[in-house]
Amino acid sequence: MPARAVVLLSGGMDSATCLALARDQGWSCHTLSFDYGQRHRAELAAAEGLAASLGAADHRVLRLDLAAIGGSALTDPLIEVPEAGGSGIPVTYVPARNTLFLSCALGLAEVLDADVIYAGMNAVDYSGYPDCRPEYLAAFQAMADLATRRAVEGRPVRIEAPLIDLSKAEIILAGNALGLDFGLTVSCYQADDEGRACGRCDACSLRRAGFAAAGLEDPTRYQ
Amino acid sequence: MPARAVVLLSGGMDSATCLALARDQGWSCHTLSFDYGQRHRAELAAAEGLAASLGAADHRVLRLDLAAIGGSALTDPLIEVPEAGGSGIPVTYVPARNTLFLSCALGLAEVLDADVIYAGMNAVDYSGYPDCRPEYLAAFQAMADLATRRAVEGRPVRIEAPLIDLSKAEIILAGNALGLDFGLTVSCYQADDEGRACGRCDACSLRRAGFAAAGLEDPTRYQ
Secondary structure, three states, X not given: OOOEEEEEOOOOHXXXXXXXXXXXXXXXXXXXXXXXXXXXXXXXXXXXXXXXXXXXXXXXXXXXXXXXXXXXXXXOOOOOOOEOOOOOOOOOOOOOHHHHHHHHHHHHHHHHOOOEEEOOXXXXXXXXXXXXXXXXXXXXXXXXXXXXXXXXXXXXXXXXXXXXXXOXXXXXXXXXHOXXXXXXXXXXXXXXXXXXXXXXXXXXXXXXXXXXXXOOOOOOOEO | OOOEEEEEOOOOHHHHHHHHHHHHOOOEEEEEEEEOOOOOOHHHHHHHHHHHHOOOOEEEEEEEOHHHOOOOOOOOOOOOOOEXXXXXXXXXXXXXXXXXXXXXXXXXXXXXXXXXXXXXXXXXXXXXXXHHOHHHHHHHHHHHHHHOHHHHOOOXXXXXXXXXXXXXXXXXXXXXXXXXXXXXXXXXXXXXXXXXXXXXXXXXXXXXXXXXXXXXXXXXXXX
16 A cells, blocks of 8 residues: 555645645645635635546545634635735735644644645745745644654654745646646636636736746636 | 733633633633534533633634544544543544644734733643643744744744643642632533533543642532
8 A cells, every 4th residue: 555645735736736746756645625714615626626637545625714713815805805916925825824734734644644744835936925934844844743643653744845946837847747737726816616717816927927937838717 | 902812712621720820911812712523512612601701802613623534532433432541642632633723823813913822731631642742832832933924023922831730730729719610611521511521531530630639629510
């Protein structure tokens, strides 16, 4: 039986590429998505399709009521999702989101006896998010090395973030090389129910520029 | 306006004492409980009553579907809750639970602009739980110091675990000195809907022994 990996899968390009990489490394991939009250529900459908398309051993959706906490344009209907541009930490930042997602993955990894967690964090395009930085991930690993039964037994779960230093174009080229169909992914913060993108938000701009820089055809469907 | 604290409140004795201590320190206390599919639902009712009784500024219940992950007697109906005794990491250990709870508290602290999180972890009675150890909490703090917008701004959220080194009897005496009514707390892993305890599980044994050692009358209601 191949060793197990928990793969965080949002339905976007980065986590899909991450899943393709994990599979390519020979892991049996157990994908985990979150229903956290995000506006862009098409993400969840995309994640399910990607898990099937990329041969995940199983796919889980964990409900996590972040809207009860609020504080982000992605979960709070009172905060408007901005069009592209702006600097600093974006209003689409969800407080402690990656900490929460990695923590859930850690719990699942322990239950499944998985050796590794694959996460698609990326420090290049998300430089405004504190929890996408390499030093943050190193600190999470140090905490995880003390947090679990596996850790006490000397077999801590390893966190892999293979995209951390890649540009969007490099991520697209890596996924493309592994046969990933980016038409199955959804990036837009305001995608409609069929996964069609708005073409105007930050996420749409990054995605379009990424395909252009990679020199590949952009399979994104727009509204 | 007094500065804000997020207080993790389970409905048990430790977190109730923690809330009493935080209030005594002058914090405006925002309590946070989790509906994580735990068997002992009476905990949640107890938490609500304690928040009101101890003057919390507000009380939130966050739904977190840990049963979707499984792996613990507290959330998995197929794993039996043991009677008192046994050694090592108990089957009532919920994988990565404290990491998840602290992560949610961290997100809420950021949204509320709270300076501190109070958590009732205790290394004495829960020595079998990897995520109740001081070294684990220090590692969580180091991670939190990099994880949030507040941290980037040089104002990281501080995690306080004032019970970490106290025995159950010392916790009871501390709560008692602050006027906490322990009759409002529920410890039993198998409490009935009215919060009456089984009297046989590990949690019941620890609680009973704690009151005896503290020399105080035990207000626990039994089934």
